[in-house]
Amino acid sequence: MNLTLKVWRQASANIKGGFVTYPVANISEEMSFLEMFDVLNERLITEGNEPIAFDHDCREGICGMCSMHINGRAHGPQSGTTTCQLHMRHFKDGETITVEPWRAKAFPVIKDLVVNRSAFDKIQAAGGFISVNTGNAKDANSLPIPKDDADASFFAAACIGCGACVAACKNSSAMLFVSAKVSQFALLPQGQVERVDRALNMVKEMDALGFGNCTNTGSCEAECPKEISIENIARLNREYLLATLKK
């Protein structure tokens, strides 16, 4: 199929960017969206132009590195799918596709479609852990955990930290990301000791890094490639409220 791409090009953080239009021809339906970009970049290189910079790594939907905003949607039109797993069979011949980087104050553009998401690491460092030094653990089966709790914790922990929730939110809120991490630990007995501090510290760090407030529009859940539930946000709100009362 033949397509027209409108791609955001920006040489670096401090240089103003803009859209550039590229026609792409003979795209196979079997290609992934990123493989289509590979084809375009290969052509740009042979023509003596600079290829489009974009983030990607595992290309199997788990590392969370790819981050394109496609036709106004984080990771494109397929729900529950990262950009790397989006295949061209979901587009029509002759279509024009607009591709932008994540847009959020806390995720500044580095170049073209590449943004800086290190704010997520900082939130994690503020409390997204259980403080257990290597070698301190007791036998794993000495602490039975109800399957339903373990499963719920797992579903929260399935977050890949890609930032689509932030990009999808009109307020650039990171609540879905933070709530998924807080939930993973809040649902497990191992996470109880630091429960109060974790909620307070992660939320405080999130606010300090310039993420917006949550107004419950639900767009984060709709765009999350791992379909993390917005119920986690409700849980985080409860955790936070209880934590403020306890402190």
Place this chain on the structure above:
Amino acid sequence: MSKLDSKIPEGPIEQKWNAYKDHVPLVNPSNKRNLEIIVVGSGLAGSSAAASLAELGYKVKVFCFQDSPRRAHSIAAQGGINAAKNYQNDGDSIYRLFYDTIKGGDYRSREGNVHRLAEVSTNIIDQCVAQGVPFAREYGGLLSNRSFGGTQVQRTFYAAGQTGQQLLLGAYSALQRQVGLGVVKMFTRHEMLDVVVIDGKAKGIIARDLITGKLERHSAHAVLLCTGGYGNVFYLSTNAMGSNVTATWKAHKRGAFFGNPCYTQIHPTCIPVSGDHQSKLTLMSESLRNDGRIWVPKAENDKRKANEIPEEERDYYLERRYPAFGNLVPRDVASRAAKERCDAGFGVGSSKMAVYLDFAAAIERYGKQQAGKLGEEHANITRVIALGKEAVKEKYGNLFAMYEKITGENPYEIAMRIYPAVHYTMGGLWVDYELMTTVPGMYALGEANFSEHGANRLGASALMQGLADGYFVIPYTIGSYLNSQIRDKVTSTDHPEFLAAEKNVSDTINQLINIKGTKSVDYFHKRLGKIMWDKCGMGRSEKGLTSAISEIRLLREEFWKDVRVPGASNELNIELEKAGRVADFLELGELMCIDALNRNESCGGHFREEFQTKEGEAERDDENFMYVAAWENKGNNTYEVHKEELKYEVVKVAARSYK
């Protein structure tokens, strides 16, 4: 006289590690604060090592090329992690895990190391659960297990199809905790481009800030390379696009011997190649072989759809050839068997380079079981299949969804098509029992080293080894070296060797940018991949390898004359990053072929067509090749082999049979 001392402790096998720990020199806490360690790579090995060493009080710097340490490719491991817990009461033990790993590796790994791995495997599960890793559980609240290839017990712990992600997030959370405490300094979007060796000891690294392009000099008392494997030398593999050999290759060129470079694991169950645009291959977890049955039609060139072929016209070739292990034979055996059927003309799909992985029988079996549980003994087949699909979805739902996303086919209805793909490299930097390379102060952990898996790795053992090295081995063994460094301040980064290494890196970058040729980096990478896959892949021969070596030499020359790297060195330049990595692959590829040519036997993943039994099984030559081939780089793409003889004192060496 061999230059290689494996430093395996004396004593009975089950006491070696404890005896070592009881006698290894310690570093006191006030000295630890003054000792600095660089960790390159933030996957399971790197993150777990960095967190554990920081907890002990060492000052740690961690480098990764991704934008966050959580994105290292360990994240993509699907199926599980082995541990000799014997929670299933099915006869597992440390000895059995040890034995299975030695046999699985085709008697080409070290007994001492492997036994230690089996011993600490149980601590890993405990540690991960304590960190909040949400492993799969049974209704009673205890941990669930499943089987993987090459074993007859259930010792694999898992978290749906994303065990790697959950284990890495556990290690990453421990790492971020140390970052928050200020003990670890994290350098993301940084790529290590050289190791600095002063007076024969590793003293630091040169790294490039990938955003600004600036070269940085970092010094330390020890350098840990936890940078994964080199499967991307084949261009198409299940590795992440960025996975590369650069860190270990630069270390090799600075004196670290490279162990068994030809040992490559080709994973049997991957989604087949769909066209020339293909950028990477996707693995379907080995756990699927617990329930999926692998087959091809009995008739050559059968054009019917899978579900139109009646049962008696199907060849379940693994069950036929290996009745004892069936579909759960080790990876090397399963891959070769698939290749054999496809080469003989029995392959399926449009390319004819695929076999079926079929869940129809499992769906029916689970459906009946479920119907029985619900008291519906007389449920009709439609109902049984509906119940069976639910049960299979519970077990493998995310893997099935991934298959459907990529192929557009629904695996609940149509058998999956699969074919082997490059997945893991058992070879890597040679290390001793302490995980130290032949350069003092330089260590290699996880897939980056050559150690525990011999010539073939068993499923669910990579996660085990990465975390064993990082959490439970290096925190003990590093003291043995650092104890001798407590009097030395960290080297000044203005030392002439640092300046020389930086200049060397900068010269290479400028050279790459100034070639201004006509072909992209990918063009060369794809060609290299094809040579390697055809001639140093699942089947290798003297003729093929000899020709591969000369083809790679020519390709390398062409690369340095005609590659085009657009852009500048002082900015984010992804083509430049790729060019540096492919330049290293173009050297490594040759060494892999040299090693494969040198090893005149078949073992594990290394299958030399000249050396096979009448039934087509790998034929080892223990008399002449029971050694680790550790290659020394003599400069100018010349190498000298050093042999570390393997001694089996506990396991009886035998022909490896899964029949």
